Each structure stands twice: as structure tokens, then as C-alpha cells.
Amino acid sequence: MNTSQYKINLELFPTTFDAIHAYLAATVFGLALTVIILLFAMLIVLMQRSKSGPQVDTANKEQLISAQIPKLQPEVKVVEKIVEVEKIVEVEKIVELPAPKPIVLKESTPDAALQLISLLQKEARFIDFIKEDVNAYSDADIGAAARVVHTGCNKVIKEHFSLATVRNEEEGSRITLTEGFNAAEVRLTGNIVGKAPFTGTLVHKGWQVTEIKLPKLTEGHNAKIIVAAEVEL
Amino acid sequence: MSDENKHNEHDSDEPEHNPTDQQAINNKHYSIGIDLGTTHCVLSYADITDPDADEITQEVLQIPQLTAPGVIEDKAQLPSFLYQAHEAEINDGETALPWTAKPDYLVGEIARNLGTKTPIRLVSSAKSWLCHTGVDCKSAILPNEAPEEIERVSPFQASSAYLEHLCSAWNKQHPEAPIQDQEITLTVPASFDPAARKLTAEAAQKAGLNNAILLEEPQAALYSWIEKSEGDWRNHANVGDIILVIDIGGGTTDLSLIAVTEEDGTLGLTRIAVGDHILLGGDNMDLALAYTLKAKLEQEGGKRLEGWQIQALTHACRAAKESILSNDEADNIPIVVPNRGSSLIGGTLRTELNRDEVNTVLLQGFLPEVASNEQPVSRARTGLRTAGLPYAQDAAITRHLASFLTRQLNAIDEFNDISLPENASFIHPTAVLFNGGVLKAPRFADRLMNVINSWLSAEQAPDARLLTGLDLDLAVARGASYYGYVRKGKGVRIKGGTAASYYVGVESAMPAVPGMSPEIQALCIAPFGMEEATEVELPNDEFGVIVGEPVRFRFFGSKTRREDKVGTRLDYWSSDELEELDEIEITLPEENRKAGEVIPVHLSVAVTEIGTLALQAISNQDDNRWKIEFDVRSGEE
Numbered sequence: 117m118n119t120s121q122y123k124i125n126l127e128l129f130p131t132t133f134d135a136i137h138a139y140l141a142a143t144v145f146g147l148a149l150t151v152i153i154l155l156f157a158m159l160i161v162l163m164q165r166s167k168s169g170p171q172v173d174t175a176n177k178e179q180l181i182s183a184q185i186p187k188l189q190p191e192v193k194v195v196e197k198i199v200e201v202e203k204i205v206e207v208e209k210i211v212e213l214p215a216p217k218p219i220v221l222k223e224s225t226p227d228a229a230l231q232l233i234s235l236l237q238k239e240a241r242f243i244d245f246i247k248e249d250v251n252a253y254s255d256a257d258i259g260a261a262a263r264v265v266h267t268g269c270n271k272v273i274k275e276h277f278s279l280a281t282v283r284n285e286e287e288g289s290r291i292t293l294t295e296g297f298n299a300a301e302v303r304l305t306g307n308i309v310g311k312a313p314f315t316g317t318l319v320h321k322g323w324q325v326t327e328i329k330l331p332k333l334t335e336g337h338n339a340k341i342i343v344a345a346e347v348e349l
Numbered sequence: 350m351s352d353e354n355k356h357n358e359h360d361s362d363e364p365e366h367n368p369t370d371q372q373a374i375n376n377k378h379y380s381i382g383i384d385l386g387t388t389h390c391v392l393s394y395a396d397i398t399d400p401d402a403d404e405i406t407q408e409v410l411q412i413p414q415l416t417a418p419g420v421i422e423d424k425a426q427l428p429s430f431l432y433q434a435h436e437a438e439i440n441d442g443e444t445a446l447p448w449t450a451k452p453d454y455l456v457g458e459i460a461r462n463l464g465t466k467t468p469i470r471l472v473s474s475a476k477s478w479l480c481h482t483g484v485d486c487k488s489a490i491l492p493n494e495a496p497e498e499i500e501r502v503s504p505f506q507a508s509s510a511y512l513e514h515l516c517s518a519w520n521k522q523h524p525e526a527p528i529q530d531q532e533i534t535l536t537v538p539a540s541f542d543p544a545a546r547k548l549t550a551e552a553a554q555k556a557g558l559n560n561a562i563l564l565e566e567p568q569a570a571l572y573s574w575i576e577k578s579e580g581d582w583r584n585h586a587n588v589g590d591i592i593l594v595i596d597i598g599g600g601t602t603d604l605s606l607i608a609v610t611e612e613d614g615t616l617g618l619t620r621i622a623v624g625d626h627i628l629l630g631g632d633n634m635d636l637a638l639a640y641t642l643k644a645k646l647e648q649e650g651g652k653r654l655e656g657w658q659i660q661a662l663t664h665a666c667r668a669a670k671e672s673i674l675s676n677d678e679a680d681n682i683p684i685v686v687p688n689r690g691s692s693l694i695g696g697t698l699r700t701e702l703n704r705d706e707v708n709t710v711l712l713q714g715f716l717p718e719v720a721s722n723e724q725p726v727s728r729a730r731t732g733l734r735t736a737g738l739p740y741a742q743d744a745a746i747t748r749h750l751a752s753f754l755t756r757q758l759n760a761i762d763e764f765n766d767i768s769l770p771e772n773a774s775f776i777h778p779t780a781v782l783f784n785g786g787v788l789k790a791p792r793f794a795d796r797l798m799n800v801i802n803s804w805l806s807a808e809q810a811p812d813a814r815l816l817t818g819l820d821l822d823l824a825v826a827r828g829a830s831y832y833g834y835v836r837k838g839k840g841v842r843i844k845g846g847t848a849a850s851y852y853v854g855v856e857s858a859m860p861a862v863p864g865m866s867p868e869i870q871a872l873c874i875a876p877f878g879m880e881e882a883t884e885v886e887l888p889n890d891e892f893g894v895i896v897g898e899p900v901r902f903r904f905f906g907s908k909t910r911r912e913d914k915v916g917t918r919l920d921y922w923s924s925d926e927l928e929e930l931d932e933i934e935i936t937l938p939e940e941n942r943k944a945g946e947v948i949p950v951h952l953s954v955a956v957t958e959i960g961t962l963a964l965q966a967i968s969n970q971d972d973n974r975w976k977i978e979f980d981v982r983s984g985e986e
Contacts, residue, residue: 231420238417244693253694261694264687267668329423334445337419346466346689 230339231330235276237343240268276329282322291318379523380405380532382569382829383515383561385508385549387476388599388632389426392515393826397532397834404579405834407827412518414457418443424458425823427514431472431507432460433492433500448517454502454510465660469495474600475511477738478504480538480545480626482931487548505548505555512556532833533558536825538603539565539623539848542906542930543962544979550961563960564832566825567594567605568620568843570784573828575841577818583616585816586780589767591621592816593778595750595797596825597785602627602746604753606776607843610766619764620845622757622776623908625928627749629741631667631787634711637744638666638702641710642684646700658698661686669702670711674790680704715744716796721751721775721804747800751775754804756909756925763911773808782816789821846878847956850913852927854903855890871905871927873917875954875962884955885915891951891969897944899936904979906930915954935966935977952977 236242245265250258273279282301285291293302295312301322304314333339378398384391392412395405411423418439432455434444446452455463464471472491479486481504489501502510519528535558537549546563553561564572571594575582586592590609596602604624610617639662643654654662662684669682681703688696725743743749754775761767761776769777781801788794794815802812820827835842852871872890879885894900905927913919919927937948950966953974957963964977 241687241693244691248692248694250694257694257697260683260685260697260699261687263683263685264693264697331416331420331422332413332447334419334421334443336440336442 227333227339228330230342231333232272232276234339234342235272235331236269238268239272240265242269243342277325278327280324280326282324283318285318285321287318287321289318290315377530377532377833378526380534380830380833381519381528382534382536382564382826382832383512384536384566384569384823384826384829385476385511386429386598386825387474387601387630388429390429390511390515391426391823391826392519393823393830394519394531395830395834397837403839405576405831407576407830409823409826410515410519410522412457412515413447413521414514414518415444415446415455415459416457417459417462421446422458427457427511428461429456429473429475429507429511430460430464431456431475431491431502431510432463432467433470433472433495433502434463435470438463446517448521452514454507456510456514466657468492470499472502472507474738475504475507476538477600477626477628479508479548480541481738482542482544482929486545505552508549509552509555512553512558516556516558529557529559532836533561534564534569534829534832535561536564536566536569536829538601538626539567539605539620540603540626542626542849543851544931547961547979550959561959562832562836564829565605565620565623565845565848566603567596567623567782567784568607568845569825569828569832570594570596570819571607571618571782571828571843572831572835573824574782574816574819576827576831577820585814586616588616590779591761591767591776592780592782593754593801593813594782594784595788596783597746597787598630599632599786600628600630602629602741602749604750606757606760606778608761608764608767610764616841618841618843620843620848621764622753622760623848624749624753625908627741627746628738629715629744629746629749631785633740633744634715634787635663635667635670637710637714638670638707639663641706642666642700642702646698649700650698654698657689658686666702670707671790673702673704673707674711674792712792712796716747716793716800717745718800718803719745719747719751721807722755723748724752725749747797750801751804754778759909759911770808770810773810775804775808777805777808777810778813779811780814780816782819784819784821784824786822844880846880847875847962849906849908850877850910851875851954851962852905852907852913852919853933853952854905855918868920869903871919871922873913873915873919874952874964875956876914877907877911879954879956881956881960882958884953886951886953886967887916888951889916891949892966893947894935894937894950894966896937896942896946896948897939899934901932901934904930904933931979933964933977933979935975937966937975950975 233243237244241261241264245261248261283291292313292315293304297312301324304316305319306316308314378396379394380397381392381394384393390412392410393407394410395407397405409425411425412427413421413423414427416422416424419442434455442450444451444455454460460471464473469492475491478484478491484490484504486504487506489503489506491502491504491507492499495501516528533553535549535553537546541549550561550563553559571592578585586609588609588611592607592609594603594605594607596604602624603626605620606622608619608621610619639659642662643659647653665684665686669684672679673682681701684700684702686698687693690696725741725745725748727742741749757776758769758773761769778801781798783794783797788797798813798815805812831840834840850873852873854869855872856869872887874887875885892900907913907922907927909926910922935950942948949969951969953965953967955963955965962979964979966975966977967973
């Protein structure tokens with residue numbers, strides 16, 4: 117049902133568009149006309165000047181030009197009006213400055229991600245574990261392997277990241293957030309109404325990385341090889 | 350001091366003989382302490398530019414090192430391992446370090462990691478080889494069980510490679526203060542003999558550290574404790590205290606006794622005794638646990654474990670041991686050895702390490718409750734000793750400790766303000782300072798304290814106190830960098846001098862008996878506790894040396910004979926009094942002389958500023974001096 121309604125809506129659009137387009141076309145035509153007239157006027161002025169350049173000796177023509185110049189000045193005022201239009205363009209420019217913000221996305225470097233996977237594989241056999249079909253094994257077997265994974269992951273996280281909680285209060289306790297709290301650090305959920313200060317229950321204390329220490333890689337090191345194949349001689 | 354001056358005239362090209370210039374020390378920016386350990390190296394440093402500072406702030410250098418091909422990480426410790434990679438093993442450019450595109454050797458974490466899977470190419474425990482009498486430490490002998498085609502390095506080269514790595518790491522991070530221009534203190538085991546100390550100093554020189562001062566590790570640990578107490582140590586130590594420093598590292602156990610005395614109304618410290626070089630440490634414990642579990646697994650599964658599985662077991666046992674020994678709750682720690690292939694869940698070996706096993710294997714095995722008069726069990730050494738390191742035959746650290754304390758009963762005879770009860774059968778420590786990773790486990794520390802206190806209470810002596818507050822992994826390096834500050838005249842300095850008296854063997858004037866080797870006498874050439882920057886001569890004991898021909902002397906050291914003076918000749922001694930060290934050798938060069946000419950010489954012994962022993966032969970004709978080499982088997986450099 118929804119889709120059909122949607123289709124009808126789509127079909128309805130062109131009629132409204134036609135009206136808009138007609139209006140727009142008229143405006144464009146008007147503007148184009150003004151521009152053509154202006155250009156024509158400027159062309160005449162230029163032609164007059166180029167003619168007057170080499171023929172400075174004839175006083176009559178000089179007078180003519182001097183007479184023509186004041187005539188042209190009102191037209192120049194029209195140009196000033198167009199400058200006003202340009203001001204609007206300037207406004208548009210100001211709008212354009214903050215505009216790239218949503219476009220610029222931070223590109224994650226694949227090397228750091230590959231490094232982390234490689235560390236997890238090396239210490240915790242992470243990829244081996246994830247790639248295995250756990251349905252084929254008993255819980256006891258999986259539990260034994262999980263110990264390897266847990267110990268290793270713990271080691272990687274401990275060695276390479278310094279972790280801290282975002283909130284130090286105990287989970288389940290009531291806390292109050294004053295105005296201006298950082299929404300990236302504390303996520304509000306549930307009955308979000310009214311204004312700060314907000315009081316609610318701390319569900320999760322949050323984690324943040326305070327320091328990160330990833331290994332450096334030599335030039336030419338292929339980080340895509342997470343773990344090399346091993347051949348025992 | 351005229352002796353010292355004369356000494357310098359002839360040997361000015363030797364950096365270790367340069368007198369310490371107080372001015373030069375004052376211009377140094379940092380005091381750097383290097384713990385060149387058997388299993389790990391650590392570098393600690395402190396800014397010493399402020400002459401009025403009463404305290405120093407110490408930092409530990411983060412050492413960039415390869416952890417895998419192409420991967421460099423900063424770590425506080427540099428594992429003392431060297432790996433001789435095969436040319437097909439690692440791609441070009443994957444061994445680059447921040448300061449070099451291609452290092453000469455792979456050292457640190459990568460060496461240890463690669464070595465666990467390819468032990469034939471791994472050089473480990475180079476430091477223990479330095480103190481191994483009977484091998485030439487400058488000849489390429491390591492890895493000692495490697496196949497022919499693998500390029501070998503000498504223990505000396507390996508030690509130097511670790512130091513070079515540390516120096517490069519420092520210079521990269523502190524280009525404004527090159528390490529060569531800083532105050533450097535390098536730690537050595539208290540039990541290192543003169544030859545091993547000399548080799549360590551030479552390895553430092555090879556790495557560019559020309560004036561590195563040597564400091565005994567247990568002393569460094571005590572310095573670190575003093576530094577950490579921020580002046581409060583005087584409230585925890587009293588005149589008459591005998592502090593026992595027990596340092597159980599990864600591969601060695603080192604013992605020292607330090608007496609607290611009164612000097613001009615303030616507390617003074619004197620190192621009065623050091624123990625033997627015991628090749629026994631935390632690694633042995635992990636291995637012992639791994640073999641216990643191996644037996645258990647093989648019994649349950651009926652299948653022999655492979656080498657890599659034992660490796661993994663050892664690794665897992667280390668972590669399990671630490672959690673059992675530090676946590677009273679955990680009685681069973683699951684141990685898992687994952688399959689080597691990509692299937693993790695399938696081929697996993699599972700077992701448990703329980704508290705009883707840890708108690709029997711570690712506490713009973715390494716720290717048994719023994720009586721104070723027990724001696725370490727030793728089997729007779731077989732004829733060939735060069736095959737490997739002389740590991741301790743008795744794993745019981747408490748027995749080694751008991752024997753040490755008993756032997757050192759007379760160590761405090763010369764101190765008026767310290768006395769032992771009449772009935773004492775061993776020297777009674779009043780305070781104990783622990784160092785080394787093994788003793789981080791509270792159970793271990795408690796057990797050791799209980800054993801020591803049981804010996805003390807058997808002789809109606811009060812319990813010894815435990816001195817706390819040390820960072821057991823980094824204390825030696827930190828203490829060493831604090832020592833550079835102490836050398837500027839700040840804080841208390843531990844006195845001690847040489848940890849032994851030294852003797853050369855001379856043939857006695859007895860008539861020769863056919864079929865018997867001539868009787869020898871031990872001529873004391875350096876007394877116990879000889880201080881740094883002093884020299885003694887033996888003008889009355891003349892030897893004839895043939896020009897161009899090497900002359901060798903048997904060389905002995907004693908850690909217990911304190912009363913012997915220079916020139917004393919011993920006719921008889923018991924085997925545990927004098928320990929035979931590597932022979933020493935003099936060769937008189939043929940310059941300005943005829944080969945075969947006999948030159949009468951006498952000996953001179955000096956303890957250098959940096960803490961090594963320097964032996965010289967002095968011509969009785971024209972006062973010319975020749976150096977006497979310790980490590981006679983080393984040949985040409």
C-alpha cells in the first residue's frame with residue numbers, strides 16, 4: 117500500500133514542477149535579457165573608446181564622447197544594481213564555507229586496522245578462532261580455546277591501549293548531567309524531554325582510550341599479511 | 350698518589366685508567382644506568398644538571414626494537430637475545446630500525462620470538478658465558494649447539510650488540526646529549542670475577558661507552574631502595590644492621606651482604622661479602638613446572654609432547670605461576686596449549702596447574718625448608734666442562750643461601766659496632782632486600798623470609814626485617830642511574846672495594862718429587878676490599894720473564910680470606926677458600942730487546958676508577974710496564 121501511494125506522489129510531482137519551471141524560465145529569460153543589453157551597451161562603449169583613441173585630434177568627436185559619457189553613467193548605475201545581485205552571491209559563498217563539513221569524512225588508515233588484527237591473531241589467535249566453525253565442537257573445547265583468545269586479547273589491549281572509564285560512578289547509580297555536557301561522551305537514552313540538568317541512571321560507565329601505542333612498521337612491510345604461513349624444516 | 354701518577358704515564362692510551370675529572374662529571378647532563386641483564390636490559394636515566402638538587406627524577410628509556418619482521422615497538426626492556434637469521438628468513442628492509450636500515454644483528458624481542466621456534470639460531474645468556482672460566486669469551490662460540498653453517502658470535506660480541514642497541518636508541522631520542530658524553534653506570538653481578546668485569550667494560554668500550562663505571566647489581570638494588578625512600582631510609586636502617594640482598598633474576602641468583610655502620614655521626618654502608626655465581630633463576634622454575642605438566646599430559650594422553658608444545662607449556666606456566674603465587678583464591682589455573690595450525694579449537698591440549706604442584710615443584714624444589722648448616726649438593730664435575738654453561742647442580746636456593754651465610758660468618762670481624770652472638774654458626778642478617786622478578790610473587794618472598802627467620806630463631810636471634818618499596822624489575826637500572834648522582838657527592842655511597850682477595854700461583858722452593866707436579870704457593874697480590882683508584886706493588890717478589898715468550902700464572906680469588914695482605918704466601922688452603930680462575934698471561938714484546946732475553950719483573954695490581962682489576966709487570970731494570978692479560982684464551986682481538 118505504501119509503495120503505491122509513493123508512486124502516485126511521484127507522478128504528482130511533475131505538475132507542480134511545471135509551474136515552477138515556467139516561473140523560473142521566465143526569470144531566467146528576463147535576467148538573460150538584462151545581461152545581453154548590458155553586454156551590448158558595454159560593447160558600444162568599448163567600440164566608441166577604441167575609435168576615439170587614435171582620433172584624438174578631432175575636437176568635435178571629443179565633445180561627442182564627453183557628451184556620451186554622462187549619458188552612459190545611468191547605465192553604469194544599473195551595473196551597480198547587478199553588483200547587488202553579486203552581493204547575494206557573496207552570501208552564498210558564506211553559506212558554502214561551512215558546507216564541506218559533512219562531506220569531509222575521516223579516512224581510517226587500513227594499516228592501523230591491519231596491525232590490530234595482526235596483533236590479535238599473534239597473541240590471541242583471533243582470526244583462527246573467528247574463522248572456525250564453533251558448532252562442530254563441544255562447549256568444553258570452545259571454552260579451552262576461549263581462554264587462549266581471552267588471555268591474548270587482554271594482553272594486546274593492555275600493552276597497546278590505556279583504557280579509562282568515561283564515568284567513574286558505579287553502574288546503576290543516579291547521576292546528574294549539567295548543561296553543556298558532552299553528548300559524545302554521554303549518550304542519553306529513554307525518556308529524553310525537557311532541558312539540562314538531566315538526571316538518570318548510569319547504565320554503562322563507558323570506556324575511553326587515553327593513550328594508544330601501536331607498533332611502527334618498516335617501509336615496504338606488507339601489513340596485509342596478518343600472520344605468515346609457517347613451514348617447519 | 351705518586352704510584353697512580355706513574356701508572357697513568359705509561360698507560361694513557363687506555364681509557365679506563367683516566368682519572369675521573371670531577372669537572373667533567375659536573376658538565377654531564379644525564380646520569381645513565383644500564384642493567385645489562387642475563388635475560389633483559391634496562392636503561393634508566395636522570396637529569397643531573399642541577400648541582401643543588403637533593404632529589405633526582407628518574408625515567409626509564411623506551412627502547413624501540415623489532416618485535417617481528419617489519420614491526421617496531423617501544424618497550425622498557427630489551428630482551429638480551431641475539432638471533433642469527435638465515436638469509437631466506439626475512440625480506441630485505443624488514444629489519445630496519447629507526448637509526449639503521451640494516452642492523453648487524455637482530456636483538457631484543459624479535460630475537461627471542463624467532464628463537465622460540467628456531468632455537469639453533471638463538472644466542473641467549475651471553476652474560477653467563479662471560480663469567481664461565483674455561484672458555485674464550487672473545488671467540489665465536491654461540492649459539493653453542495648450532496650446526497656448522499650458522500655464523501656464530503662471541504659472548505663478548507653479543508653483550509656489545511645489546512649495548513650498541515641501547516646506545517643507538519638513546520642517541521636517536523636524545524640527539525642533544527650523546528650517550529658517550531654522559532655519566533654511565535653499568536651493572537654487573539657481584540659474583541663476576543675480574544676477567545668477566547674486564548670483558549663487560551671492554552664490551553661497553555666497543556659500543557662507544559668509554560668511561561662506563563661498573564656497579565654490582567645488589568648494590569644497585571640497595572641504591573634504588575635508598576633513592577625510592579626519599580631520605581627516609583635512615584629511619585629504616587640502624588647502625589649494626591646487616592642487610593642481606595637477594596637478587597633472583599631470570600637466569601642467575603646473586604647474593605650480597607651490606608653492613609650499616611656509623612661514620613662521623615651519620616650512617617655508612619659497606620658491602621662486606623658477595624656470593625658465588627649461581628646459574629639458577631626464574632627460567633629454571635618455569636621449566637620445572639612445564640616438565641611436571643608434560644609428565645602429567647603424557648600420562649593422561651599417552652602421547653609424547655613435541656618441542657614446540659613444551660615451549661608453549663613453559664610460557665603458560667610462567668603466567669600461571671605468577672597468578673597462583675600472588676593470589677590465595679586461585680587453586681587451579683587452567684593451562685592451554687593451542688594447536689600450531691590455524692584450527693585453534695580442535696588440537697588444543699588442556700591441563701591444570703594446581704597449588705599443590707606449585708608448592709611441591711617450586712617451594713619444595715627451589716626454596717626447601719633446610720637447616721642453616723646445609724650445603725648445596727654437588728656432583729663431581731666431569732672432565733669436559735666447555736660443552737655448556739655450568740648450571741647450578743642443586744636447585745635449592747635456600748641451600749645456596751645457607752652455605753653463603755655460613756661461609757661469611759667472619760665477614761664483620763673488622764667492624765667494632767657490629768657483633769654476632771657467641772653461638773652464631775652463620776652471619777645473622779637483620780634486614781633483607783629482595784630484587785628480581787621471581788620475588789614479586791608474595792608466596793615466594795614469604796617463604797624465603799620464613800626460612801631465613803627459622804635459621805635466626807634457632808640461634809635465638811631476632812627476625813630479619815624485609816625492606817620494601819622496590820620495583821623489582823627496574824630497580825637495578827634505577828639504582829645505577831642514582832649511583833651517577835651519588836658519585837657527584839650526593840647521598841650515601843656504599844663502600845666495599847674488591848669483593849675478593851686475589852692470588853697468583855708460584856712454584857714453591859721445595860725439591861721436586863718425580864711423578865708429582867711441583868707444589869705451588871698462592872701469593873696474595875690484591876687484598877680483600879681494595880678500593881677503586883688504588884694500586885699496590887710487590888717489589889720483593891721477582892719473576893724472570895723471557896722476552897717474546899708468553900708466561901702464564903695460575904690465578905685464584907677468595908671471597909672469604911679477608912686478613913691476607915699483599916705479599917702473603919699461602920702454602921695450604923682448603924678448596925672452598927680459594928677458587929681457581931682463568932690463568933693470567935704476560936708476554937714481553939721484543940721491542941728494543943733480544944728474543945730469549947730474561948727480564949726480571951715484579952707485579953703491580955690496581956683497581957681502576959671504573960672498577961676493573963688491572964695487572965701489570967714492571968721491569969726491575971728500567972721501570973717499564975707491561976699489561977697482564979686476564980682472558981688468556983682470547984688470543985688476538
